Amino acid sequence: MSDRAGTPxxxxxxxxxxxxxxxxxxxxxVEPVVFGTSGxxxxxxxxxFNEGHIVSIAAAIVEYRKQQGYDGELYIGRDTHALSExxxxxxxxxxxxxxxxxxxxxxxxxxxxxxVSLAILRANGAGTDAxxxxxxxxxxxxxxxxxxxxxxxxxGFKYNPPTGGPADSDATSWIADRANELMKDWRxxxxxxxxxxxxxxxxxxxxxxxxxxxxxxxxxxxxxxxTAGVRIGADPMGGASVDYWGAVAERYGIDLTVVNPEVDPxxxxxxxxxxxxxxxxxxxxxxxxxxRERMSGDAPFDIAxxxxxDADRHGIVTKDGGLMNPNHFLAVAIDYLFTHRDGxxxxxxxxxxxxxxxxxxxxxxxxxxxxxxxxxxFKYFVPGLLDxxxxxxxxxxxxASFLRKDGTVWTTDKDGILLCLLAAEMIAVTGKTPSQLxxxxxxxxxxxxxxxxxxxxxxxxxxxxxxxxxxDVTATELAGEEITxxxxxxxxxxxxxxxxxxxxxxxxxxxxxxxxxDVYKIYAESFKGEExxxxxxxxxxxxxxxALNC
Numbered sequence: 001m002s003d004r005a006g007t008p009x010x011x012x013x014x015x016x017x018x019x020x021x022x023x024x025x026x027x028x029x030v031e032p033v034v035f036g037t038s039g040x041x042x043x044x045x046x047x048x049f050n051e052g053h054i055v056s057i058a059a060a061i062v063e064y065r066k067q068q069g070y071d072g073e074l075y076i077g078r079d080t081h082a083l084s085e086x087x088x089x090x091x092x093x094x095x096x097x098x099x100x101x102x103x104x105x106x107x108x109x110x111x112x113x114x115x116v117s118l119a120i121l122r123a124n125g126a127g128t129d130a131x132x133x134x135x136x137x138x139x140x141x142x143x144x145x146x147x148x149x150x151x152x153x154x155x156g157f158k159y160n161p162p163t164g165g166p167a168d169s170d171a172t173s174w175i176a177d178r179a180n181e182l183m184k185d186w187r188x189x190x191x192x193x194x195x196x197x198x199x200x201x202x203x204x205x206x207x208x209x210x211x212x213x214x215x216x217x218x219x220x221x222x223x224x225x226x227t228a229g230v231r232i233g234a235d236p237m238g239g240a241s242v243d244y245w246g247a248v249a250e251r252y253g254i255d256l257t258v259v260n261p262e263v264d265p266x267x268x269x270x271x272x273x274x275x276x277x278x279x280x281x282x283x284x285x286x287x288x289x290x291x292r293e294r295m296s297g298d299a300p301f302d303i304a305x306x307x308x309x310d311a312d313r314h315g316i317v318t319k320d321g322g323l324m325n326p327n328h329f330l331a332v333a334i335d336y337l338f339t340h341r342d343g344x345x346x347x348x349x350x351x352x353x354x355x356x357x358x359x360x361x362x363x364x365x366x367x368x369x370x371x372x373x374x375x376x377x378f379k380y381f382v383p384g385l386l387d388x389x390x391x392x393x394x395x396x397x398x399x400a401s402f403l404r405k406d407g408t409v410w411t412t413d414k415d416g417i418l419l420c421l422l423a424a425e426m427i428a429v430t431g432k433t434p435s436q437l438x439x440x441x442x443x444x445x446x447x448x449x450x451x452x453x454x455x456x457x458x459x460x461x462x463x464x465x466x467x468x469x470x471x472d473v474t475a476t477e478l479a480g481e482e483i484t485x486x487x488x489x490x491x492x493x494x495x496x497x498x499x500x501x502x503x504x505x506x507x508x509x510x511x512x513x514x515x516x517x518d519v520y521k522i523y524a525e526s527f528k529g530e531e532x533x534x535x536x537x538x539x540x541x542x543x544x545x546x547a548l549n550c
Contacts (some may be wrong), residue, residue: 002276006289009278014266015152017082020044024155025182028187029053033179035172037377039158041147044083046243049155052186053179056155058094059189060178064171065100065141071160071196071237073141075119075206077111079310082265083155084145085462089194091157096197097190098134104198106205110240110263112311114415115212115402116142122163122211123169126409132386134162146240146310149281152267165412181237182310195338205234213247219404220421221429222252228428232256233301234420237280237290238267241311241417248421257301259294282306282315282416283326283398291315292323302427305420314399316423321435326398327450328438331399333419334360334392335441336426338367343406344391351381351393354490355452355510355523360394362445372492376512380493382412396523448535449526453542454519461548462513465520466498472547474499477505479526479535502543520544 023044032048034055038393040057042048065071073093078084089183095102097370103119105111118126123140125133133139149154159167159175165300167175182189197203216222225232234256242263249256262269266278271289273279281287288306295317297302308314316324334350349370352360364371372390374380378399384390388407394400399414402422410418423434430437457465470486477483481504490497499512499520509524522540526533 002272002274004276006286009268009272013272013276013278014268015082016101017265019087020082020153020379020421023291024049025051025085031181032519033057033176033183035176037379038166039144039156040176041150041154041156043153044155045153049083049087051086051090052183054090054157055094055186055191056183057175058091058416059098060175060181061143061159062095062100063178064175065284069137069442070139070141072138072140073101073123075103075116075123075140077105077113077116077142077144077208077240078267079146080110080238080242080263081147081155082152083311086098087145087155087157091145092197092203093191093194096191096200097192099202101202101204103204104462106207107209107243109243111144111208112212112240112244112417113144113146113151113413114312114417115208116144117164117413118212118215119206119208120160120162121409121412123219124162124164127474132164132409135468146489148310149308149313151277151279151286152265160413163382163386163387163412166377166379168379173260198227209243209247213251213512216248216421217252217400218406219410219418221425222254224422224428225421226252226254230428231300231302232424233259233291233294233304235259235280235306236261237278237306237308238263238269239307239309239311241307244311244417256290259291259304259526278451279371282308282310282313285323288315288323291317295319295322303423305423307416307420311416314400314416314419315398316420316434318433318435321432321438322370324435324438325450327359327396329419329423329434330394330396330400331357331359331363331441332426332434332437333394333402333422335363335367336422336437337392337402337522338369340429341391341403341405341407344389344403345407347389348407349384349389350401351390351492352498353377353386353395354487356394356396357448357450358508358525359441359445359448359529363441366445371450373490374492375490375495375497378414380495385409385412398544442443446527449530451526451537452521452523453537454514454521455544457513457518457520459518462518462520464548465500465513465544468500468547473500473502473543474546475543477534478502478509478543479507479539481507500544500547502540507536509536511540
């Protein structure tokens, strides 16, 4: 970790916005289109996010929509990264030239990912007696132009089908493969000039902000927050939620202060993350250093919250506990929701990714709810959130969403604004902070130590790790405890996890290859303390190395 982690950014840390945007238009694509768990990401400065990429991706989406029979509105949102507006302009030019019916933000401002998800679902029938429709004519889908919490030099582009959430692997693989074919001659792809595209007969607008904010009372107890006078300090962290928080305060008359309404594509107001990069990671104590400082001493707020650039992640800061570990807040959210949402199905399950805390397992068991453990990727929660069989879906990286009060779908993509407001609802209803509620869960279920580390791996080793079988693990013990399970497929849906998870009574580890670096990631947790966690991590390296060398 750098000595400058958590300190304010200096001028030399900032991007040259003009250089980044010029590179988008002037440089030819060098890197291929690659859709990860959250779309294609990269920097124009590296030849990984340039005009050619976006022209090709947009054209591939046009073809994919035709192939699938999606002919309704395509909702388009963007965040505050410097490359997001140029990428939106490019995409609009391509979509309009191919007569796709597009809907842009009515205010020509920034749109959080959950607001796009909500718009897609409402267009497809959410809130009606018939429910969400995912087959037939007139289906809507969408695009969110964001690299999420990535540094200011990056851009991102992700596709959400009619289910409203992240596209599955079949869709993203097809779109990426086709985009890479089209990119060989991307300049020949038809486009309309932007101003002409904006006024084309198929172009229109949608009031994302009002539609989202006005609907919040159907998923969060806003009246309880108002009546209790919970004081909220909301930090958009220079991202797309900047207009939304003020609108929430005004619409519901709650005591909410937008602690930093500034939008600057350099993010000059941020504190540096662990590696001296500017990164809008609301789960990082270093990126959240300024907000944590505001909550120390005689803080003016009962709860402070942060969101990343597209507002699909949440950060929760309390007076008594500081910045909450995302795993801790997920466990608290699950425990609270399943005891305060009478409109949910009695058999609605709890969704978690396999690298999330086992405290969630214990909470779900105590609630008598089915635990649905899936691979990393929010896309795996989409079916359950759509039909109400999952009340909640959450990731250890501070992304989650849950159902409306009546047990129907809210969003099928991560919603950071929602989880922040839930923290305020908890205080209003229970009189306790989320960190106090977590302490109660720890007293009941025991405390755990959790961490993620990286270990070096060649491309060949990473490929082998992703193709392991349970029989490749010959060890019978892990850090002094008997191994109870060896997983290469997620128990919740049978999908491959792209790695390995090993469990014991009081601990577990999961190893997954990195998609961008020559390392593999080891996630580990122990309910026997920090020293035992270190033993689990060391044993995990031995288990993985033995499996790779067998």
